Amino acid sequence: MRRVVITGMGALTPIGNSVDAFWENAIAGTSGAAPIKTFDASKFKTQFACELKDFKAEDHLDRKERKKYDMFTQYALVAVDEAIKQAKIDFENIDLNRVGVIWGSGNGGIQTFENQLKEYHDGDGTPRFNPYFIPRILVDIAAGVISMKYGLKGINFAPVSACATSTTAIIEAFNYVRWNKADMIVSGGSESPIGAATIGGFGSLKALSTKNDDHATASRPFDVNRDGFVMGEGAGALVVEELEHAKKRGATIIAEIVGGGMAADAYHLTGTHPEGEGAIRGMNLALEEAEITADKVDYVNMHATSTPNGDVSEIKALDAVFEKRNSLLVSGTKSMTGHLLGAAGAIETILCAQSIKHQMVAPTINVENFEEACKNSYNFPVGKGVPAKVDYALSNTFGFGGHIAAVLLKRYEE
Template sequence: MKRVVVTGIGVVSPLGNDVETLWKNAVAGKNGVGPITRFDASKFKTQFACEVKDFDPSIYLDRNEIKKTDLFTQYALYAAAQAIADSNFDSAALSPYDIGVIWGSGQGGMETLEIEIKDFVENNYQPRFNPFLIPKFIANMAPGMIAIKHGFRGMSFTTVSACASTNTALMDAVNYIRLGKAKIMISGGSEAPITEASIGGFTSMKAMSNLNENPQGACKPYDSTRNGFVIAEGGGALVLEDYDHAIQRGAKIYCEVVGSSMTTDAYHMTSPLENGEAAAHAMNLALSEAGIQAAQIDYLNPHATSTPVGDICEMEAIRTVFGDNPQSLAISATKSMTGHLLGGAGAIESILCIKAIENGMIPPTINIEHLDEKIPAGIHIVRDKALRKEVHYAMNNSFGFGGHNAITIFKKI
């Protein structure tokens, strides 16, 4: 099996539209939440979200690309362009069939589909649809457009496993490189879910916080008063590369991807297993693939969306794997700042893991005022302020509706 390393990263997020801005704001504990500006949310139970600010797609996209793409694809193209520039690989020196794109998205072009259906109804059901409707909303268009823009002709597809979509994409991309089927893969995820149907649907199932009187404090993983997640948008991209190829060309290497795995709860459409059994098994599989013990993980970026059930089910899985008093483990739930990017969550969180390894710094979990009594006292949750700590191994957990559990492990080189 070939080794796989990360040689480029790029991002568009509620905390900044480049990696350094995201990292600076995450370390500072900045909150990305604010009132919804995409539409009039006054009639909705939840009226706030973590929106991307000051997004200018024309920095990386031309007019035709903007016209023909949904926002989730624009986020993908934007983040991927940053990551490719950061990696600085010479695509002309490679066969285009040695470079592929595997991307994650849970919803795809939800906004485009909503707009077209509303127009259809408002125009007395006259079938005058945008000719770009289908390519704009189908979820595979993000990797397709990245490949088109950069001329990559290797494998290209989208993974859809709800909020575990990005980690699923990363796992697939890593494995294809390990098997020698590609030298470089662009992987990550993006989502643009701040739409009327998404907000309405998630609030109807009581998954989102409705703390409209204090939106800045609404996303509070592990707090005893948490009442749901805060929806977010954006995307993140990683350039994954064959280690030998990266060394040969003198690439800057951020870290190595040493473990990845998936399991399924096979339990419920939206609720996780209460004892976290399948999630714990996924973490153990990733540890086994990495060839390390749980005690060697220095930083865990958990799924921790701030839902009453989900946070504790994941903590039960963490206890199963790490015990009640892990000496070296620090946990930071960065969704408290970025919100929940659904299928794109694993991309942002993987990048934060990578930057933690690079800088020896773990961002904080904000908004915890009353720690849930179900959290063991020996579990170290980084709260309020960033923690200076050398990180040799970082784990990222992503879980999705349908019972999908996807884990990645990054190693300092």
């Protein structure tokens, strides 16, 4: 089976609009939460989110692109541009029929959908719909647009598995490259969900934190006083490539992908299995594929959304998989970025790759009193990042519908 590596990454996050800025702020323990600016949320139970900071689409995309594409697609293009530049791809000297795009989103163009229907409702009843309305809302459109921009004619599709989406996309890219169906795939996910429909909808599920007076510390995985997740937005992009193809073109190898596990909780519409059964299967499948035992893993970036039940069920899953606890580094970086829904897995995979590259681990922030299940187990860096030996790093993501996806990275060696 062919070996698969990461040769480029791009990030657009609430704590940094590039991979370097994202990493620097994550290691520093920066909170991305702030009062919502995208719309007037004053009447909502939750009035804050992790929005992008100092991002202007016009600095990256021309007027025609901005007119045609929803923000989730615009975010995708910006992150992919950074990843492709880092990978130093010369598209004139590779077979574009062997380069694909597997890119996902949990919600697609939900802002476009909301705004268009509001315009229709507030109008005189005449159906004046934007001609770009349908292509703007399609979940798969970002994958198509990326392929068109760079002329990538290989595999092209958009997986959707709610908040596990971009991890699913990365695992799919890993599989198609190692199966010799492609030499390179641009993969990841993007999300632009901060609007009345999503804040109101998730709020009605009681999934969101309502700590409006203390928004900077509202996302607090593992803390006894957590009360829900904080919505985030952005994109994460990875260039996933076959090892020999990467070496032939002189690419810098950031990390190797060695395992991916996908499973289902088969339990509840929106909640994880209380004993973490699906998560256990996902992690074990990733380890099995990599042909390593759990004790080899140095770091786990947990899904850890800061919901009361979800964090505990994931800890129980870790307990079932890992015997090496006190030395196993774990963190919940959504404490800083918020939950980017379908894009979460991609930016957290990037953090895993950065952990391997820099031999450091990003922290969990805002933890004051650890949940009982977390006490006396695992190594939880809190507040600031810590230096650490990281040869293997695992990223977990779970989605509504019971979707489980876990991807395992390794420090590259010849």
